[in-house]
Amino acid sequence: MRLLDRKLADALHRIRHGSSLESVEQARQDEKQLLSELDRLMTRMRAIEGQLLQIQKGATRH
Numbered sequence: 001m002r003l004l005d006r007k008l009a010d011a012l013h014r015i016r017h018g019s020s021l022e023s024v025e026q027a028r029q030d031e032k033q034l035l036s037e038l039d040r041l042m043t044r045m046r047a048i049e050g051q052l053l054q055i056q057k058g059a060t061r062h
Helices: 002-017 021-060
Strands: none
Touching: 002 021
16 A cells, blocks of 8 residues: 555656646546555455444454
8 A cells, every 4th residue: 555655656756746748637537546456456445444343342242
């Protein structure tokens, strides 16, 4: 997740400070792809947290 955050920060920096339209457009595409990956990772993390909560609830009932 930290790696994705760093890559996203780099893409945003390239969008703001790009020297050509092509490099800015590439940075925008990179940002879109990185946001998609980050969303997928965070969704998976939430699913795992939910599973762990269910396991924990089951273990405390005994």
